[in-house]
Amino acid sequence: MNQLNLFIELTRLKKPIGYMLLFWPCIWGLTLVYDFSQNKNIYFFYSILFFLGAVLMRSAGCIVNDVLDRKFDKLVVRTKDRPIASGKISVKLSLFYAAILCLLAFIVLINFNLFTILLALASMPLAFTYPLMKRYTYWPQLFLGVTFNYGLVLAWTSISGSLNLVPLIFYLGAIFWTLGYDTIYGYQDIKDDEIIGLKSTSIKFKGTAKIFLIICYSILIFSLVVGGYLMDFNLYYFLFLIIPFTQLFLYQIKTFDINAPSICLKVFKSNNFFGLLVLINILIGKVS
Template sequence: MSQSNGIVSDAQRANWLDRYAPEAIKPYGRLARWDRPIGFWLLYWPCAWGIGLAALAQPESGFHWWAAILMFFGAVLMRGAGCTFNDIVDRDIDMQVARTRSRPIPSGQVTAREALYFLLAQALLASAILFQFNRFTVWAGVASLVLVAIYPFMKRVTWWPQFFLGLAFSYGALVGWTSQTGGLAWAPVMLYAGTILWVIGYDTIYALQDVEDDALVGVKSTARLFGKNVRPAVAVLYAGAFLLWNIAAISAGSGWLFSALSLIAAGLLAWQLWTLDPDMADNALIRFKNNHYVGIVLTLAFLADWVW
């Protein structure tokens, strides 16, 4: 990374932010990871699943497209706010890790105070979107801020920071459901639980990129915890996720079509593990990003089953 141009080392080369955004905006876009959209997609897909699950339970109401659109922009804002907060908290650790020392705060592109102002701006805009939904969903969304706040500290105290990321990143499954129903039920709880396992699995794969640096600076992760057993461990997590997703769908009234189409998602997860090689450059990152397609497939499975 060259700090003169501010490009972040793990961002895709010639991404849209680096190519087209005004220079004054780029450091803030990098804080919010606009140059790496995979994060907000992975935060968004559980929201779409929650809406789709509600459509199965209430077929007369259908899939609420406007709610899905609002939640997409909410996911972009909340993912950006969460990443900004994470970078403020982790700025000293980021200086010591090769992949992260090029981020805007440790590289000097923005100050911690400027990042805090940007964090508040994103949170306020996300709040404006949240208040478009019913009261139960508003309070559920507010409660999720506790999970967002504690996650950056977990890598210092537990080998399972990915579990706390799962609690936060899967929360959209509950928000999507409650936005349509005004309350909770066992089906969205099962969806939430399965999605937590999915997040732990894919973030363990992501964390394989930093195992050596994390060991040097004392950062804990499931990638370090599982060690050479990372493939079977993630396989168990993915299998549990797939099972719970199907239990959730059946509980909401799905038919055979969701189960059949969800096998495509299972195939994608199996491919990730079958071809995983942490010693190859970008191998773990590519398999991590493949989960975007898992999100697409399950969303289409919910939609197809509702239409059927």
Template sequence: MPSEPHTAPPQAGPFTDIHRGNWVDRLLPASVAPYARLARLDRPIGTWLLLFPGWWSLALASPAKPDLWLMALFAVGALLMRGAGCTVNDIVDREFDAKVARTATRPIPSGAVSVHNAVIFLGLQLLLALIVLLQLDRFAIALGVASLALVATYPFMKRITYWPQAFLGLTFNWGALLGWAAATGSLAWPPVLLYAGGIAWTLFYDTIYAHQDKEDDALIGVKSTALKLGSATRPWLILFGTVTVLLWALAFVGAGLGWPAYVGLAAAALFLADQVRRTDLDDPADCRAKFNAHRWLGWMLLAGILLSPWLG
């Protein structure tokens, strides 16, 4: 696609989600770096959060011998679809992003990438993701295509509801359904329960994330659970975490997993409880750090599932 001038971002205050001097600046040409940032390649936490439900589900379907080819396909697909989702989000939210300190330096509001080129980049990512999806069976392909409705509508939810985090949960945990479908050619209660628990998990971590922007969001009219729940956020986090753990426990029971899976789940529960206790919801940097730490919960759960048939 045509290169664009690598324009300097506006001064947007000290707290920004664009960090200069990382591998994107060191290794990529100046004309390519803004697209890597648009796809959030420099911030992989979103890819992990999108990937883990799919990996959990693949492992849940066959914990003794998970399909490594499918796990690799899901990793590539998560990278591409997370990038596509971020690109859609940034196109739709470009005017809002320009008014928020944390997001004003993103490629589109800063002028580093035009909307026209962002749309072309989006099409390229979706094409590559489709190629990955076509490696699965027909049922899984149809299920994967159905998720596009969520990807397309999620960016608009913050305009119409204080619960956009619930819609993000519906979108980001779709892999819990898709993984089981790819491994078995069908659906069953364990992946459905895993999916439902994942939605509650997303409500937990993304409510913390939303507290980064609550002051700016209130000024520009964007809605979030952080604004809805306000000072009552911590009790709600307890509820979200409890529902998460209970639904995942039911998924494990339904899949017949052994005790290592429940050890992993117990570790995840302690992780959530610690975040409820220690997160400073008025400190954007701490909210970001707590959000980023959720990749460790993903590994805890995956390790427990995979060890279940060998130690349980």
């Protein structure tokens, strides 16, 4: 039972915000591309597959992240008690768990078409080297955004078998969404990160954080508008965009405080609600 608890702690399964933020772009992409006048069974089946994939890959990613960051995690108050950093579980066993999770994720992946499988496999090097970026660049959140929202593209190709400008526009917006919310998340550890020499957009834009967030979230909203136009969405889609816009600008940016880690975490977690709002908006846009 103790090993099970360690596994759950290692993979952050009790913290669903991580895998939900990975899942939302997937379901956005799937909903964008799907023809709801056809049989909806495939839509629900693929939704389940993408959800399982999000949980499995986020869990494996957490393990790889903790293996690579174990020396740094010992020096950060929030992470020093993580299983690998605290020595509760070995690196060897942790990597074994990660390999099993990746195998299960691959079993999920092979349910899709060949183009989607190849695209997904091509993203793996970036997905597992992301934790190293904070050592070399102030933009690790950008690399996270590219990786974390890749499911939007995969969901689109899983149905269409090809790519066009529409999913790429939404993907670009999602990247800036992650760039914003992970910058907020990074303010929890900024003091420790500065001491041990790690880099992030949280540190780079410490003095202009809200301006940076306004830019990121403006690009996100702009992409939702342009993407909706290219999809020929109805007027209600554009009218109801005021709700996610309000959540970003009148709640997140207005509320977050770089000097209050608990508030930063609360605002970060609110992005789960934002993901739902965008999904609802897409569904509204597709109603003819």
